[in-house]
Each structure stands twice: as C-alpha cells, then as structure tokens.
Amino acid sequence: MNLPARLAQIAKQLPDKEAYVFVGERCTYRQLNAAVSQFADGLAQLGIRRGDHVALLLGNSPQFVIGLYGALRLGATVIPINPIYTPEEIGYILQNGDVKAVIGLDLLAPLFAEAKRRLPLLSHAIVCETPQGKEKAVPLTEEMKTFAAVLAAGSPEFTGPELADDEVAVILYTSGTTGKPKGAMLTHKNLYSNAQDIADYLGINEHDRVIAALPMFHVFCLSVALNAPLMNGGTVLIMPKFSPAQLFALAREERATIFAGVPTMYNFLYQYKEGSADDLRTLRLCISGGASMPVALLKNFEEKFNVIISEGYGLSEASPVTCFNPLDRPRKPGSIGTNIKNVINKVVNEYGEEVPVGEVGELVVRGPNVMKGYYKMPEETAIALRDGWLHTGDLARMDEDGYFYIVDRKKEMIIVGGYNVYPREVEEVLYSHPDVVEAAVIGVPDPDYGEAVRAFVVTKNPELTAEQLIAYCRERLAKYKVPTAIEFLNELPKNTTGKILRRILKEQFVASRA
Template identity: 50%
Template sequence: MNWNLNESLRKSAEKYPNRNAITFENKNITYSELFSQVECVASNLVNEGIKSGDKVALILGNCPEFVISYYGIICAGGVVVPVNPIFTKDEISYILSNSQAKAVIANFTLEPIIDSIKLELNQIEMLYYVGSKKAEFNWEQLIVNKSKNNENPLIMSEDLAVILYTSGTTGRPKGAMLSHRNMASNAESIAKLVEFKEDDRMLAALPMFHVFSMTVCINTTIMSGANIVIVQKFNPIEVIHTIFNEKVTLFAGVPTMYNFLLQLKDYSAEYFASMRVCLSGGASMPVELLQRFEEKYKTIIAEGFGLSETAPVTAFNPIKGIRKIGSVGVDIPGVTNKVVDKFGNEVPRGEIGELIVKGPNVMIGYLGMPVATAKAIKNNWFYTGDLARMDNDGYIYIVDRIKDMIIVNGYNVYPREVEEVIYQHPAIVEVAVLGITDKDYGEIVKAFVVSNDESITEDDILHFCKDKLAKYKLPKQIEFKKELPKNSTGKILKRALNVEQVKVN
C-alpha cells in the first residue's frame, strides 16, 4: 500500500470539496480551498528550488498557515522539520543546522532571530514569514499564484516526510526521521480506532509542532474529511467555550490540560454535551484525575500511549468495547506491543519489563546517529525505554520510565505508583515524584506537590499515604510549589525539577 500524506488530503478534497477543513477565529477554509492553497505553496517552493528530500523548517504556533505549509512542503517532496516557536536562538539554530534545513517558514516575530541564524548557516536559502510586512519574505507570496510548468514529484511510502526533534534529557535532541508510511499508517489506525467521521470536529489545542497534534489533530482529521477547529494555544476557559460554541466532537489533550479544565469552577457537563470522546496521551493520566474529570463533564477519556519515534501512537483504549482505566489500552490496528526482559525475551503476562513496539509506524532512525538508532531499534522492534506490564487481555499498563525508577536501599520504587496515591488526596492539584541521592539509602523518594489548600502540611500528606504505600515507598521529603515546570504540551518536566534539586544540594 502506498501511504502518502498528500494523497490523503487530495482524496478528501475530491470527496468533500465544500466541507470545512479548518475553522479558526470564526473563519472557515473548505477542503477545496485548502488543497488549492497547498498546491500553490508546493509549486512555489519547487519553483524556488526545493527538491525531493530537502528540509523545510516550520516554526509556527497553531494557525491555518501551519496546516497549509505542512502539506505544501510535503506535496513539494520536501521534509517538514517542525520547531517550537518559543525555543531560544541556540535551540533553533541547532535544529536548523543539524537538519540542514534549506528553507524556513516562521512567524514574523522570529525575523530578528532567524535572520541572524541565516548569517551563520550557509545552507538556508529561503525565508518566509507569516504576517511579515516585507514583501520579499512574506509567506503570502506562496499562496497567491500557483507557479506554472512545475510538476510535483512522485512521493513513495518510504520517503521521508517529517523530522521530529525529541527533547533530549541528556545532551542535544535527536532528530527522529518519520516516513510517509510511518505518519499515514498511524493516522489510518487512529481513524479506525476512534471511528472518525466526516462530520466530526476535532479541537486542535495541542501544539501543532508536536507529533500528538500532528497525527491525531491534523493528519487523521484531514484523512477522514473532518473539521480541524484550531485554537492558538491552550487556555482552559477559551478551550471550554470553543468546545461549546463550535460543537466540538473530539478533543485530544495531555493530562495537564484535563487537570486545568477540571479546576474550572463555573462550568459543568453542558459544555461537553457535543463531545463524542476525549483522547489523552503524552504522559500517564492519573486515575483519580480521569475519574474526577469524567464525573464532572459526563464524558469519557480514552487513554493511549505513544512516542515521537512511533509517529506517535502504539496503543489505545477501545472507544467501543472494554476500557480499562489506568491502562493505555491495547495494540492499535497494524501495530504490536510486547513487554520484554533485558535480553529481549517476552516476560509472562503481569510481569514488569521494557515495552517494545513493532509496526509500520516505527521511525526510519535518528538523523545522522547510527549508533543511537541501532541501540533503539533491534530486529525491527523499537525499544521505548518505558517499563510496563501487560495483562492477560493484552491491555498495557505503563509503570514508569526506566531512567525514572528509584532504588531505595535495594528496593525498586516506581514514581508513578507514589504519584497515583498522592493524587487521591482531595487537596492535591499536581504532583511529581523523583529520586534524590542519599548517603544511607542510595536514593530516597521526594515529592513535589501543588495544592489548592494552603493549610495542608507535609505530615498531612504522609499520614494520607502511610496506609496505602509500603514504608520504603513513602516520600522522605515533600516540597510545596506554586506550580510545576512543564514543556510546551503541558507535560510535567521532571528533569527541570532534578536540575533545581542538584542546584539546591
């Protein structure tokens, strides 16, 4: 099968020309209009010198221009390199240099940064700024007229489509190379699993430069002929009003987003009346949070699992059938998950091991990093670095990241287990647990908590936990914070807490 992201758009444009593809700030773009603009971008990029395999950096927030540029680059045979627009100059410069980006499409607010980077990097030939007043570099020139006498290249399933830079916990981020097969097959699996229909309305509040949004909110929605309802960035009040006013049927978010929506006091289930299902990924969803959210808004959250390297989804709870709260579900169509020991042998059901993944969604490899690629992909299986267990029905339970496991006096402590217990306390809004070096025990458990009750004490939390956790799992230190550090998708950054802790020590 020839999986091709651009073909997905073309087919939807032919089938549903007058349906809305994008809704943004009370304006609509139909599939016919979207495809026409994408073809203009593609033909003008080819005319400017973009060839098959050339990298084009896309440094935009959530907006129609992101979607149009994304498909335009792909249609031209180029490779999309999405970059977080709030990155520093050094972070952007590294990605542009490492990917050898030939062109950049960015928001006009980044002109000073990108212009200075261009002086340092010889390979950048073209710059286009969305919202720029400079005619020379204005993105608008790409969609005004379709360049003549340019034929778009033939795109094959194995051709590179996207390079996603994974946030490096140590050292520089790695560029995960994803083919059309990787991206389109994953979108197809999600469309089947969630039973996407052309009358669905998917809210895109997750950052579009992130793979979760790219696959679930953009590619799957476009493939299904459905409507992407875009909000520029996640704001809980704006999001809940958009869901209500636009009659949104599908919402994809990370647990922190659901937590913020849960904290809204003046909103009830009527605001989610149109919602068919909510999807959660990006980080493990605390069971207590899921149950409270579903109770308040009378909707269901289906939790799944994925990584940048797997385009991203590998498992999801079924929308119809048995949903096991606390699990990330079962294999999505066409993908196989397995739990193995350190030698790569499958462990008995119920035992903890490393989760590995095989399927058409597994990346080609890391850009320019053959050693890291060989370490991550063995015999076509991608080793996730996540500890998990699988029950007799094939449902997967993420235990923790291998590197996050805490060893207290020889005993294994999984931070998520401790977090789940602390989350059950009614005064706790957020919690992150990690291991702190200790001269007597090797490591001890420390909890960073955000509370909605200023009177709560460390002893209150310990007393709450002591009947629910073995003594060695109890936090030896608890630090109260006003908020926990998060990345652009809202995922709690434990490594930032680790850095803070090292500085304190």
C-alpha cells in the first residue's frame, strides 16, 4: 500500500466526504482523487516518467496536495522545497536532486527560466498562477505550462503503475545545519507506514478536522497534518500561512478537532490577547513537535485554552515521527512520549550500547519509517545508518516507564570547565520567568573555562534587566550553568516552521566579535 493508492480507496469508501477546505473552497475525496489522477496523466503527457524527480516549490494550497499525490501516482519522486529559499539554495537542490520538472508559483517564473539555462536536465516548469503574479504581470515563457492546463489535459481515469514499497517517493532536503543540505530518501513504505501509524496512535479518523498551518513542504505537516488524516478519511483545514487571528477563527468556524504546531506557534497563540478557550472548544488534541516545548509554555497554554498538548518527536530521516505522548496513559510534560506503533527508540553510548535508564546518550531509531539513505551521499548515509539503526544526533534519556526526554542536540552541548551544559535546561529556567516570551542559549568561547553560557531573550517587560534575569537563573541553576551574559532582542531567528535557530545566533555572535 502507498499514499495515492490509499487515497483512491478512501475516495471509493467516502466519496462525498470533505477531503480539504481551503479559504472557503471545499473539495470531496471523489473530487480530490479525480484531480490527482488528472494531474498525474497531465505530467505523463509532458514526458514525466516513473522515477523522474519533480520539485514542488509551493506554499500550503490545493495545488501542493494535488501536485504531490499526482506525481506519486505517476511513480515520480517528489522533492518539496521552501519557495522562499534564495535562488542559490533552490538552485543547489534542483541540481543536486537531478530535478526534471518544477511545479511552483508564477512569481518564481524568472528563477525557473534561469534554472533551465543552467540545468540541462530540467525540462519542464509548471506554474501556479497567483493574484500577486497577475498584478506584477510576471512573464511566462513558451516552455512553461500552467498548473490548470496540465490538470485539464489529464484523464480522471488514469491509474498509474504498480509501485514497489522500496521505490523512493520523496526526497526531503534537511536544513543543512552542518553544511550543504542532504536529501533524505523516503520510500513509499516509509511515508505510508508513518502516516498510518501516526493516525492509529492518535486515533485520527473520518470525524477529525485537522488544521494544516505548518508549511506542507516540511515533513511535520506533510505526515501529521496532511497524510495521516487523508489515510483515514479526515478533513484537512489548509491555512495558506500561520496567523493567530486566522487560526482561532478557522478553528471556531470549521469546528477543528486537531491542531499540529511547533512551540513557537503555541507561544504566539498563547500571547495573542484576543484568543480564547471558546475558540478552541472543539479541539480534542493539540500536537507539538519540531523542537522541544518549554514545560512552562505547555502548562500555561493548556490552562488558558483547556486543551491537551501531546508532545512528540521526529526527524526528516524517519518520515518523521518516532515518539508521541500516549493518549491512553499518563502524559508526562517535558517528555516526547513513547514509541509509536512499529517504531523502536533507544538511548546508546558512543559504542552503540544501550545505556541504563535515566542516563543520557544518543537517541537511535529503527522501524519501517526510517529512510533509505541520503541521495548521492553514501558516506553520510553510512554514518547515519549503522547496524539497522538511524542515529539522530540528539541527546536523550529514557525513564523507567519507557518515556523519552530530549536533552539537546549533540552538537549544541556547551562544555564549561569540563562540565556539560545542555542549552534546553537553561532555556527552561528562562521560560519560567513571567516576563520572558522567548529564549535561546548558546555556548561562546571563554579564555578561562573553554566555553561560557550566553542567553538571548525576548521580553514583554522593557524594564527587565540582564542582571535581574541572571540573578533569577542563579537561584535555580548550578553556578556553571548560569548565563554570563544575557542579550535582549526584539525577535529570535527562526526557520520557516518557527523553530528557533541557535546556530544563527552563534554565527551572529562570532561575526560581531570578528
């Protein structure tokens, strides 16, 4: 079984059920499945074949869903790309990913034209027309086709080839925190199994209405808020982009039952004064992932909105989910939960040996969701996949009940005078201060201790001083963990999913001292 085949099944079982809602537009499973077949056939008529690579440079939209499932039904491999990446970043992925066709916004048409001149393998550009593009009169070349034209050319009866489980369905390029982005190859089995296991674990069914506010080109939204509900006949409430005001309105008007977001989103929702528990009264579950959620934020959000947050864990290389806090057992704030169905997590030392309960080590994962490898990167694949286990690079511990806790990224641990300091531990203390909105902690060079702890904070109290916050930390942390300096910022750097980027803060700090 695979994603497009399961969509066809659901379309037969629940043809008139709403598959998605987008800015008032409603689409049934029958209509979605027909559009997916039409688009797949339209791609085939352009010469796109099974195994060809098709890039998606789109935001949250029906075109993203139809483009994704249509390319998969044809047997092509999809490469989702953030459409606001720089031309250099997009160009690297198009070249490294051996992309044959691009599906993107008309605003990117000049970029496609330039890319076609430099990349001989790139033969087709399919553009989605937007009001902004029409307003700017973006010129389309003769070689470009519109999304609507490709869709109209296809037949809704198109079925596509039988797909093998181990064929690569999607290549997700990681954020490249350690250099150039790496393309994680996810097979049809990887994606289908994780979507189905997420749906089973969280009890997602045809009655659920799931808000997709995270970017669909990111694996968190792709699997949790798109694929998982579509596997069981749920309805996806597509938001073009995240906005607290619009999310509260959408949840209220469409009677949403599930929301998936990153901690920054929950922080924005919590800080939004006009939002109320009544807006979210139909939610049965909130899901958090993408980064560790500060316990203080989790408790404050749940108290204000009277809804449970289930924190989980995942990474692109695992399609992505490996853990969630269970719904049928006690939830542990600060934990990423327990193994989801069919997936095993464990904590190991540098020799790959499982460490005792409570000890910190690297989190490793095994299951049908684990990637095939990195595209054209055999050495990096061999480092990440060892003895059947995916090495995540995250430091974690497991308690006596089998709940896992992320301590921090291996590469972001701070060593002060030989003592290990985990940034998250310091951030948790900072977040517990009533005037702190956001916080991030990094290690900076120190002539005496090797490294020192430095914090960056966004506050809602302009009178709060660094000295006051340091004193607050001193009462709650061991001396070597206390920040030696705190800098106040208007906002912290984040990626497109809202994850705070410590590495950017570190780069900016280094540049300021150069």
